[in-house]
């Protein structure tokens with residue numbers, strides 16, 4: 001199915017929160033998405049949404065500080081996963097960050113999140129370190145893997 005990308009707006013916050021709640025055990029609130037999507041002075045984050053037939057089916061949220069981007073969140077509607085959308089969203093987000101001056105992109109991922117780890121590694125991210133016991137995980141804690149990708153001189157074209 002053909003998808004398109006566009007910048008998210010505050011009006012997308014409810015939809016993004018619903019997608020996030022369907023895939024994450026600790027989802028962001030609607031207010032957090034609204035804050036990330038609202039362009040204002042001092043707001044360093046933005047989001048891209050992926051649409052299929054005008055229905056929002058995924059998103060990526062990025063913050064950009066000077067030349068360093070951080071992928072804060074990325075998710076695809078569970079019914080639409082494993083069709084290339086996550087990879088395309090990631091590439092579109094990296095391309096926008098690069099066009100805005102980012103030379104590097106950082107992210108954190110749960111150690112148990114195989115899907116995301118495989119996607120990031122296949123997209124050129126490498127492991128920088130481990131933040132022990134970073135994420136809550138039921139009654140215990142789970143490590144965060146810290147990954148990054150250089151954006152210097154690379155072409156991150158949307159698929």
Ligand SMILES: CC(C)(COP(=O)(O)OP(=O)(O)OC[C@H]1O[C@@H](n2cnc3c(N)ncnc32)[C@H](O)[C@@H]1OP(=O)(O)O)[C@@H](O)C(=O)NCCC(=O)NCCS
Nearest residue numbers: 023074075076081082083084085086087109115116118119
């Ligand atoms: C991570 C996520 C965004 C990937 O979205 P997606 O649309 O399914 O990803 P794609 O179809 O583009 O897959 C790209 C590649 O990632 C890897 N991948 C994706 N899902 C996978 C899975 N369940 N198991 C193993 N590898 C997987 C594969 O290498 C895949 O390529 P392939 O299908 O050619 O083998 C999606 O699984 C998701 O929304 N997860 C929940 C939210 C989340 O964990 N976000 C990351 C937080 S750090």
